[in-house]
Structures are given as C-alpha cells and as structure tokens.
Amino acid sequence: MAKRTENTVKLGLFITIAVALFVAAAYLIGSQENMFGANLRISSVFSNVNGLQPGNNVRYSGINIGTVESITLLNDSTVQVNMKLDKKVQPYIKKDAVASIGSDGLVGSMLVNISPGKGAEPMLEEGDVITSYSRVETEELLNTLGKTNENIALISNDLLRITNYMTRGKGTLALLLRDTQLAIGLREAIFNLQATSQRLAATGGQLQHLIGEVENGSGLLNQLLYDTSVISNLNTSIGQIDTLAEKAAPFLAELQRSAESLSASGATLNALLEGLESGQGTAGLLLKDTAAAEDIRRTLENIEAGTARFNENMEAMRHNFLFRRYFKKKEKEGPKEKEAP
Amino acid sequence: MPTTYFQRSGLRRYLNETGEVWLFAQRFFREAVRRPFEWRELLNQCFIVGNQSLFLVGMTGLIMGLVLTLQTRPTMEDFGAEAYMPAMVGVSIIREIGPVIVALICAGKIGSSIGAELGSMKVTEQIAAMEVSGTNPFKYLVVTRILATTLMVPLLVIFGDAVALFGSYLVEHMKGDVSFQLFFNKVFRQLSFSDLVPATIKTFFFGFAIGLIGCYKGYHSRKGTAGVGRAANTAVVVASMLLFVLDFIAVLVADIFFDL
Numbered sequence: 178m179a180k181r182t183e184n185t186v187k188l189g190l191f192i193t194i195a196v197a198l199f200v201a202a203a204y205l206i207g208s209q210e211n212m213f214g215a216n217l218r219i220s221s222v223f224s225n226v227n228g229l230q231p232g233n234n235v236r237y238s239g240i241n242i243g244t245v246e247s248i249t250l251l252n253d254s255t256v257q258v259n260m261k262l263d264k265k266v267q268p269y270i271k272k273d274a275v276a277s278i279g280s281d282g283l284v285g286s287m288l289v290n291i292s293p294g295k296g297a298e299p300m301l302e303e304g305d306v307i308t309s310y311s312r313v314e315t316e317e318l319l320n321t322l323g324k325t326n327e328n329i330a331l332i333s334n335d336l337l338r339i340t341n342y343m344t345r346g347k348g349t350l351a352l353l354l355r356d357t358q359l360a361i362g363l364r365e366a367i368f369n370l371q372a373t374s375q376r377l378a379a380t381g382g383q384l385q386h387l388i389g390e391v392e393n394g395s396g397l398l399n400q401l402l403y404d405t406s407v408i409s410n411l412n413t414s415i416g417q418i419d420t421l422a423e424k425a426a427p428f429l430a431e432l433q434r435s436a437e438s439l440s441a442s443g444a445t446l447n448a449l450l451e452g453l454e455s456g457q458g459t460a461g462l463l464l465k466d467t468a469a470a471e472d473i474r475r476t477l478e479n480i481e482a483g484t485a486r487f488n489e490n491m492e493a494m495r496h497n498f499l500f501r502r503y504f505k506k507k508e509k510e511g512p513k514e515k516e517a518p
Numbered sequence: 519m520p521t522t523y524f525q526r527s528g529l530r531r532y533l534n535e536t537g538e539v540w541l542f543a544q545r546f547f548r549e550a551v552r553r554p555f556e557w558r559e560l561l562n563q564c565f566i567v568g569n570q571s572l573f574l575v576g577m578t579g580l581i582m583g584l585v586l587t588l589q590t591r592p593t594m595e596d597f598g599a600e601a602y603m604p605a606m607v608g609v610s611i612i613r614e615i616g617p618v619i620v621a622l623i624c625a626g627k628i629g630s631s632i633g634a635e636l637g638s639m640k641v642t643e644q645i646a647a648m649e650v651s652g653t654n655p656f657k658y659l660v661v662t663r664i665l666a667t668t669l670m671v672p673l674l675v676i677f678g679d680a681v682a683l684f685g686s687y688l689v690e691h692m693k694g695d696v697s698f699q700l701f702f703n704k705v706f707r708q709l710s711f712s713d714l715v716p717a718t719i720k721t722f723f724f725g726f727a728i729g730l731i732g733c734y735k736g737y738h739s740r741k742g743t744a745g746v747g748r749a750a751n752t753a754v755v756v757a758s759m760l761l762f763v764l765d766f767i768a769v770l771v772a773d774i775f776f777d778l
Contacts, residue, residue, distance in 0.1 A: 188565040195673035198680050205706040206714055232710050
C-alpha cells in the first residue's frame, strides 16, 4: 500500500510539473501576444499593410511593445490596423506618433513600427487613431524596375543600331572613326580651340584684374558701383537740373520771341539793302552812281586846293603889320602859362 | 458457408477490424461515463504510463533536440540565418516533431505493454475469470488504460518538448554562444497560440489512439503465446500508423480553425 501511495505522489509530481510547463509556455507565448496584463488599444489606417497579420509585433523605438490585434478593411482603399500595446508604454507615446509597416530583417515577418512624434503633444489614450506613413512598397519598386528595364532594352536597341551604322561607315560618327583627313582637321581645330581658350583665359585674367581694380580702386566705376553717396549726389544733381530747366523755360520763350522779332528786323534790313543795291534814294545814289562819286572827289580836291591857298593867305596876313602885334602878344602869353603851375 | 475471395482478402479483414475498433471505442465511452469509476486503478495506470515512460521520453526528447539543431544548423549558417535557429527549432518541435516522436515512443512502449498485458490476461483467461467474479473487466482494464494514455501522453509530450528545446539550447549555446534567456526569448517570440493549442489538442487523440489500439489488440488476442506476441506487435504497428493518420487530420483541421 505504501508503495502505491508513493507511486501516486510521483504521478502527482509528474502531472504538476507537466502542467506547470504547459502553463509557463502558454504564459510566455501569451506575454508575447500581450494577452495578460493591462493593455492599451490604438489603431492606425493604412492603404496597404504589406501582408501584416494579427499577432505581428508592434515596435516603438525598436522595442516590442505589443501586437497587432486585428486588421479590418474600412473601404476599398483603406485598412485599419488595431494594435494592442502594453499599458506601461503609454506615457512615452504621444498623440503625434507615426505608425509605419516594416519587416523584421530581410526575410523576417512584418511588423508595425511606431516612431516618436515631435514630443509636445499629450500622451496617447485608449482608442486613439495615430497617423500612418506608407513606405515604398515592394510591388511599386518592382514596377519601377520593370519600367527601367524596358527603357534599358530600348536604349540598347538604339545603341545596337548606332553601332551597326558606324561599322558600316554611315553617318558622321562613322566618318569620324574612319576619315583620317577629318581627324587631322579636327585635331587642328582642337588646337586652335585650345589656343583660343588660352587667350580667352588670359583675357579672363585681365578682366579679373580689371574687376579687382574696379572693386578695390577708387575710380569712377568703383564709386558708381560701390559708393552709395554718389547715387544720392547724382539724384540731387538731377533734381537741380530739373528745377533749372523749369526756370529756364520762360527765358527760352523770351529768347524765341526775340529771335522772331530779330528775324522780322532782318527781313526789313534785307528790303533796305535791296533798295540800296538797286540805287534808289541818296544812299543808293552815293553807293552806286559813279558819276556822282567823281563829282564828290573833284569837289573834295577843290576844297583841298582852296584850304591850301587859304593857309598861304593866312601866313601872309600874319606878317601883315596890321595883325603882327596880335600874334606877338599871343606868343608871349603861351610860355607864361607853362611856367605858372 | 463457402468463403469468398472477399471474405479472405485483406480489405475485408481491414474493414472488419475497423468496425470492431469503432464498436470497441463506443463501448469505452459508454463504460467510461458509467459508475462506479475505478479511480485507484486509473491512478495506477497513469503512474505506469506517465512516470515510467518519463525517462525514455526525456532521453528521446533531448537527443531529438540535439540532433535536430546539429543537423539544421549548417544549412541555416549557409543562409546566414543562424539567428533564426531557436525560432525554427522551437516551431518544429512544438508543432510537429515533439508530439509525433513522443507519441511514437509511447506507442512502442505503452501500446506494446498494454497489448501484451491484456493479451496474456486474455490467453490465461483472467478476463473471463473477472467476468465470473462480478468485476467488469472492460471497465477495470480497458477504460482505465485508455483514459490513462489519453491523459498522460499530452503531459509526456510537454515534457518531451521541454527537454528537446533544452537539448537544442545546449547545441546553440555550444556552437553559437546563445544565452539561455535569448534562446527561449527567440523561441517564444516566434511561437503563438496557434502553434501550441492544436499541437496539444492532437496529443490527446494520440494518447487515446495508443490506448485504444493497445487495449483492443490485447482484449481480442488469439489463443496461445503467439497470440500475445502478435497482439503486442500489431498494437504498436497499428497505433503508429494511426498516429500519422491522426496527425495528418489534425494538421488539416488546425489549418482550417487556426489559420496556420
């Protein structure tokens, strides 16, 4: 009987240990799936979940903080992912956290990554819907690659055609490859180009030098470019010129008028001169009538001859006794007047 | 009545046997829920089935874990995925290899012992003697044994799984310098209830099948010492085959309900 009891005890021990192991395994699995302990349920809406499944991990800053509880289709283009998080992480996740779908390594299972937000928001609450960020999907990537491949095929076709042309000696490129004369010409052209560019470079250096001088020197250009006071001076000058022009305007009008009257006087003068030219009037006669001029000359000669004789007469009169006294008296008075002052 | 080809053929024998086993199972369920219950004998049988198979299951499980890891590791290293070793070994042991290997070991050890024991009792007419003495031999012998295997095999599987995982850990620790905590963390991160629950449920069916076939073969063994040997032998063979059939069905059903 004692042996039987002992056996029963052993059996009890066996059963207890086995059940304990099972419970431990269940708990460990359950804790991975967050079945025990307090939970925080949140959700996020995606357009594509890339094969995410209920039970997949949810990570925050790389730490497993929960699992995907369920995935439901909201409509034809949006999928809602409901997540069950450990309540303990609640204070650390803010309302502006962003969920994205990633995978655990290259071949690992899918998971939801929650990235921290900017930080100023209040902490997450039960039932909150956080924003999602869709990464580039593999299919899209493959589509793009497919397009690239097609393009590459087209390009390679074109290349093939070009190389065919070239080997057959058609087109400019083929000519370039085969024509040695052209090559020599091309080389010369390149040499020339080189020389030109060297000169250009030198010119560039000079230009640079010039620009440096303009920049650093104190010439007019420099002042124009850099001296701001020049601009203001220029402005004032222009203003003064403006006022001057305003003031000059009436004067100019006056000048105009004078010119007009001058022109009228000119016309009159013209008419007068024409009259003179044609010999009308006394002046005209004087100028034009040669006979009259001859008369006047003879008259003047006569006058000259008359005055000469008059002078002789006067000399004769001086020596006449009647007038001699008068002239002597006049000669005496002359020197006295000179000594007096 | 002249025997036809059909009556002598293996197919007819198979169908006949299947029908007999079905009736035997029906009788088990009828007797199992009917008072009085043979608690003491049940506990005794549990001890024999459970405790006395523990060492065998433990050894098998440990070596299973060691070998599975050693064999798989080089391939995983080729892919540069040795980090996935614990997860992979964990899943394969918990889901499939643990239950099946342990159940096969039990079929070999327990199924044969039940078949031989009941067969010899049948041959020595102890069963008939029990009927005469007023004890229900089916209840005392069959019901307790089938219940014992049904209850104990799942527990043995859990032990086997645990030891196998430990064996796997030993290899991982030796080859990859993986810590105990990291190893089991990785194992259980990969596991979910959809792995554990169907695998555990099917072990009850495994245990039931082992007990049922062992008892049936022993209870219906033919006369003579050859009959006893044959009963023990066929009990193991049929139970083992049935295990694989059940395993297949279990996986199909689990696939539907647990969305593996």
